[in-house]
Amino acid sequence: MADTKAIAQAIKGRHLLAFRYHDVERQVRPHILGHVGQGRLALSGWQVEGTGSGWRLFHLDEIETLVDTGDRFRAPATGYNPRDPAFSRVIARL
Numbered sequence: 001m002a003d004t005k006a007i008a009q010a011i012k013g014r015h016l017l018a019f020r021y022h023d024v025e026r027q028v029r030p031h032i033l034g035h036v037g038q039g040r041l042a043l044s045g046w047q048v049e050g051t052g053s054g055w056r057l058f059h060l061d062e063i064e065t066l067v068d069t070g071d072r073f074r075a076p077a078t079g080y081n082p083r084d085p086a087f088s089r090v091i092a093r094l
Helices: 005-015
Strands: 013-019 024-036 040-049 054-059 063-072 087-093
Touching: 005 013, 005 024, 005 063, 005 087, 024 054
Parallel strands: none
Antiparallel strands: 013 024, 013 063, 024 040, 024 087, 040 054
């Protein structure tokens, strides 16, 4: 499972994350880390590289080779909802 501390720090610092998810290398601007559905940990973010760009929800237990790239982004992506109803409990958010 991906490191929740590393993801929370990337959200706080607005750092781009790189990881493998469903056999695809992706780069994501992380926005929300928390629990969805029956408590499964997930990351909501704007994917900039991988299978096209846009909003994606990634389950942490399916993320492999997580790396904080150190590259920063300035503002939340268009359409960001800090109160995303998919999350029953939030650990970190922009």
